[in-house]
Amino acid sequence: AQSVSQHNHHVILSEAASLELGCNYSYGGTVNLFWYVQYPGQHLQLLLKYFSGDPLVKGIKGFEAEFIKSKFSFNLRKPSVQWSDTAEYFCAIRGGSQGNLIFGKGTKLSVKP
Amino acid sequence: NAGVTQTPKFRILKIGQSMTLQCAQDMNHNYMYWYRQDPGMGLKLIYYSVGAGITDKGEVPNGYNVSRSTTEDFPLRLELAAPSQTSVYFCASSYLGVETQYFGPGTRLLVL
Numbered sequence: 122a123q124s125v126s127q128h129n130h131h132v133i134l135s136e137a138a139s140l141e142l143g144c145n146y147s148y149g150g151t152v153n154l155f156w157y158v159q160y161p162g163q164h165l166q167l168l169l170k171y172f173s174g175d176p177l178v179k180g181i182k183g184f185e186a187e188f189i190k191s192k193f194s195f196n197l198r199k200p201s202v203q204w205s206d207t208a209e210y211f212c213a214i215r216g217g218s219q220g221n222l223i224f225g226k227g228t229k230l231s232v233k234p
Numbered sequence: 235n236a237g238v239t240q241t242p243k244f245r246i247l248k249i250g251q252s253m254t255l256q257c258a259q260d261m262n263h264n265y266m267y268w269y270r271q272d273p274g275m276g277l278k279l280i281y282y283s284v285g286a287g288i289t290d291k292g293e294v295p296n297g298y299n300v301s302r303s304t305t306e307d308f309p310l311r312l313e314l315a316a317p318s319q320t321s322v323y324f325c326a327s328s329y330l331g332v333e334t335q336y337f338g339p340g341t342r343l344l345v346l
Binding site: 125130153155157163164165166167170172211213215221222224225226227 | 267269274275276277278279282292324326331332334335336337338339340
């Protein structure tokens with residue numbers, strides 16, 4: 122069965138600190154990988170995605186993620202966070218043909234000004 | 235282009251009542267999805283549809299029903315509301331199953 126693990130439930134950082142959020146998945150076949158962000162009171166927005174090709178993908182707002190197939194990981198990074206990055210971040214995979222996304226439980230990021 | 239819209243934004247139901255959560259998209263997407271989001275649990279798929287007239291169960295379908303009579307609309311029906319259905323419900327759509335999903339603003343439901 123497919124599953125996604127996000128090991129950090131809540132991360133607290135000061136502005137300008139670097140960010141790395143972990144995401145590991147379980148799936149035996151070809152997988153598409155996503156990071157979504159949910160700002161307080163808003164709906165999910167796509168940050169970035171990986172389907173194939175260069176395993177280092179760049180998304181919006183300075184975020185990037187690296188797909189490491191051997192580690193079944195797709196960690197999200199940002200060199201310098203801002204207060205406006207305070208949100209909940211969800212890693213998701215898609216391994217089936219129907220497009221169903223399997224989400225991790227999410228990581229809340231709080232950035233102190 | 236409004237994207238994915240959902241109504242209502244918030245609703246309080248009594249146990250045993252029924253209601254329909256509305257979802258519409260104007261992007262001519264074939265695939266539509268209903269998720270529920272519970273605190274600390276991420277999103278779980280309730281039902282999905284690959285086109286008008288075709289629906290299928292997701293991970294947590296019990297207590298819900300769906301229909302897809304048009305490409306644009308994908309309503310979610312709760313027949314007998316239970317406290318366990320207190321959640322935030324998100325509708326999403328994508329052109330094909332392998333494309334990016336776009337999410338609506340959500341419906342917050344409280345069952346008392």
